[in-house]
Amino acid sequence: VIIGTAGHIDHGKTALIKALTGRDTDRLEEEKRRGITIDLGFTYFDLPDGERAGIIDVPGHERFIHNMTAGVTGMDMVLVVIAADEGIMPQTREHIDILTLLGVERYIIVLTKCDLADEEWLSMVEEEIREELGNKLPSDTPLLRASAVTGEGIPALKEEIGKMAESIRPRSGNGAARLPVDRVFSVAGFGTVVTGTVLNGKIVKGDKLSVYPRGLECRVRGIQVYNEETDFCVSGQRAALNLSGVDRQEIRRGCVVSAEESMRSGRRVDVRIKMLEDSSRVLKNQMRLHFYSGTSELLCRAVLLDHETLLPGESGYAQLRMESDTALRPGDRFIVRFYSPLETIGGGTVLDSDAGKEKRFSSEVLARLRLREEGSREERTELQLREHGGTMVSVEELSRELGLSRSETEDSVSVLKDCGRAEEFPVSDSIYIWHAEDERRIREKILQVIGEYLKRYPYRIGIPAAGFRNALPQKMKKKAADAYIEWLVRVGVLEKEDGLFAPAGYYPAEDEAYLHVLSVFRKEAADAGYNFRRIDDMEFGKIPESDIREIFSLFQIREEAVEIVPGVFALPEDVSEMERGIRSVLRENGKITVSEVRDMFGTSRRCAKQMLEYTDRTGMTRKEGAESERVGNL
Template sequence: MNGPGSWVVATAGHVDHGKSTLLRALTGTDPDRLAEERRRGLTLDLGFVWTAAPSGRTLAFVDVPGHHRYLATTFAGIATAPAALLAVAADEGWRQQTDEHLAALDAFGVRTGLLVVTRADLADPAPALAQAAERTAGTGLAHAPALAVSARTGAGLDQLIDALDALAAEQPTPDAQAPVRLWLDRAFSVAGAGTVVTGTLAAGTLAVGQELELAPAGAPVQVRDLQSHGRRVTSATGPARVAVNLRRVPAERVARGHALLTPGAWWPTRAVDVRLHPTPAPARTVDRRRLPAEPLVHCGTAATSARLRPLGPDAARLALRTPLPLHVGDRLLLRDPGSRLLVGATVLDPDPPPLTRRGAAASRARHLAAVDDPADPRTRLAATGLAERAQLAAQGYVVDPEGPGWLLDPEHAARLRAALAEAVADHAAAHPADPGLPVAEARHRLPGALPEDLPDEALAALAGPELPLREGRFYRTADAERLPPRVAAALAALLAELDAAPFRAPTRRRLAELGLSDEALALLVRRGRLERVGPLRLAPGATTRAAAQLAVLEQPFTVSEAARAWATSRRVAIPLLEALDAARLTRRHPDGRRTLTTDAR
């Protein structure tokens, strides 16, 4: 349960100055900042005030405009608050804009709040309370507490504060370790301080000195200073109203609708698959015939145009004009400015696959219909087969941060493992002298099944212990532990010859006589059973022994002197000396002579 801290409430419902009057009476501060608002008695922009509850908790209020002309601003205030105070005037009753505000609250998933009938001194509040109860039925505020107040007489104001405080105390504490996504509702410049932005921090923690990312530009910024509810603080935890002084960004590059993000923790996207639900009655089916082809999409304080492609009865794909930083489960509001139609949407996939083949849209709709918990990665893995762990986390799926970099769907992994086992067996039958299937060829044998950037370690994890990865190749278990019999016999004969004359490297003809093909030689070198020295094949450790035998020579020495010390020919001595030069065991002089380096002595 929440202890005394802070809580943020969006105040919606009225088209006139009733909300502002109520908030002024509750907090002693006027939420209307603009002179035109005071002159017209009409809220035109978001207002922010706060007060202290008896428990010591700070109650912050976001006052939103009521007039239809300012809906974009209204939605920016509603979308980021964890709770709502829906106000209805006793002398006016339920209005059209109240329906729109309730629809927006429902679309954005606001399920906590109060119904307040204001101006109870001007009319009997009972009819307005009954009407509000009827209109909120079937919405997230269906069972919200309701009470009547009068800002003029003060009746009910203490009870309202107590009710808000009690409601806040019942809510679970937001995760202080959650990634930050602070939707910005104001940006301005302060003399001597620079750029300041404000917003409602829903979860996570902001701190002075913290490195963040400014979306949608993706620019890095740093928190220079921080205030919450008018007080300077070193850190703030959601829910709270905050003002953030930023480094590294001029004020003209920041605007409402931008967001401060924990770097790498959110998925910026221009395409998103969503589940549609009408507002304010989620149980009904969406009328696809009324869906706008190009709706406005509201998320947090951001609004962008989009193209909508229906996929199924309650599913659609949105192509966004401006990218939004999203997680699965995020709530969006789709608006048709022409018809005043409002439709809520839940993000099911912020990185959807392309729809290229015939019937792909219907197949996609069936997949989306099966999604019960958007944050469960199993549904996505069932569709994609595999995904990068960090990418899933950035998209909002619940994944353990520890473990392999890639996650695989069990059924998909089984199919790939079977295909890989078949490919390894085919390669071993075709290349008995070198039965390991190269990783590059393994990827080629599984076209379209694996991403190009899937690391070899992830492929090895997919293959499992039955197909061990050795020296960049997949083997059957038996082949990984032993040499092919013919290769083993040929190796034994060659090593016996080299034991008698370590530096008399066999010629290609001799290797062929022994039955050692290029494939077999490559296998023996990878296994460490032979050492390759340029075109030569010698016993393991040959270069180290060769350097040791040169120590008896007078320094510097010639190629011929080295060949005599090794009891071999110039055919062997030259590539062997070049190998020693490359290993920095010898140093070549301009006249062609060499000297052992300190490392070789």
């Protein structure tokens, strides 16, 4: 559980935390000298049930709102601190606006410095708070009185915090761990240390992680949770990570430490943005803004996609074009502030963290963004599959794009697969997913390419994979393409023989030309016996030479003919008889000569040499000694 503070400068946030925990969160000399919190302060608090909660003390001064927003990341509840002697002040309102925009739902209003006011004044201030904040905070928000000086109300506040903590659901431990960095420093003898709130998953000592948006690789050397050494930290905890492999200068507040290949870095972010009801500003297209999300602060321009301007209280779709890289996930909350003077004007939710350049007022773009915002997990998964331009995507990449854990993504894909809207393909140690319509379209394209090839070469049994790879999307990786082709064979779309592919059930033509060549060859070969004739010397009529060679290649596959040497074919039964005769001599003598083969089959020396070249090629014989001698490989 993470507890935060909010409130105007000098309303006693830091003093209240010290009264709760006994620890001072002001860590900078300037903070102690001036008596105000400038940067984030961190400590912890033991709840009544024994669980340890993190506490983040945020600055109240308007000049340090950028530090305040960084501290909101991961807060489960917030103590809205209002001094009894001053009541609600400007930063009280702005802090609550920021917290609401960033999705914080649980609050406790703490009326501090109660020792400085009488009962009548306190009651009046409480009434003012209820009236002014009633439409900003949940109706059941507790309001307690406290004094850090006298200790009044501190036990009751601890009890209320404990009750509220019980209602907080444990954060999901699924998905890639993510820690937005709010502090970074070096420790002599240890190196780089970053701190932050773990938002997802689990980080274990020894893990290999990356620092985004740059994608710097690092390893976790050590972990502290609430000042205690530990081997791991989980979602919802404040943690300090000692990292190796990265220098202090390479990391800054706003970076995100997460699992390798788990996040996307980009500069175009599609969002739903809502203007504050009481903002004094109008958001115009291409307006320059300060953007805050997680612990990051960037400059951007807002491209309004469905409005010319956004008035106070209005909301719409926009693309925020950052001036530097950022690392976000869909669903992340953000706020935007007017460029100058700095003033919070609105906020919203990230829909696509690495978007393409969107066209304004496009019905297609707006429909897609609406689906990203309002669609079910399965609908958003299907949309993301469609975004891949007809190619498949690994489950890891899909999870990264959706901002989901791998198990959540796999569950969504399983639903889509059951509905016939997705297909899965195991590839190496991953799973690749394809939208079913895209897969069917590519499958039909492949069958068309193969069909055209076999129409052009009707006597071939198939086409090599290289012959139809151009039908696959150019972006498809080779290992994914290979897996897909094998899948087509496995599910019976294609058949594979001798490395060649054809549609399932395909049988090469036995047309008139084929049957004529077969008839001529059988007669010529039978008449010639072992005085082999070249097919070039046979008369096949007007059939093109190229077709004749294709037909003889098919004869070999169908065992209608055997190629003795290039261009010379014999009947299979004659070849079998020839092999039996040569094998018999080899068994008796261990060797055979060209002359012996010539005499055995009553043929010419040329044909006898061709017979032995054939048996050399098939491995029955091999040359040894004189050119005309062979020994057996029986």
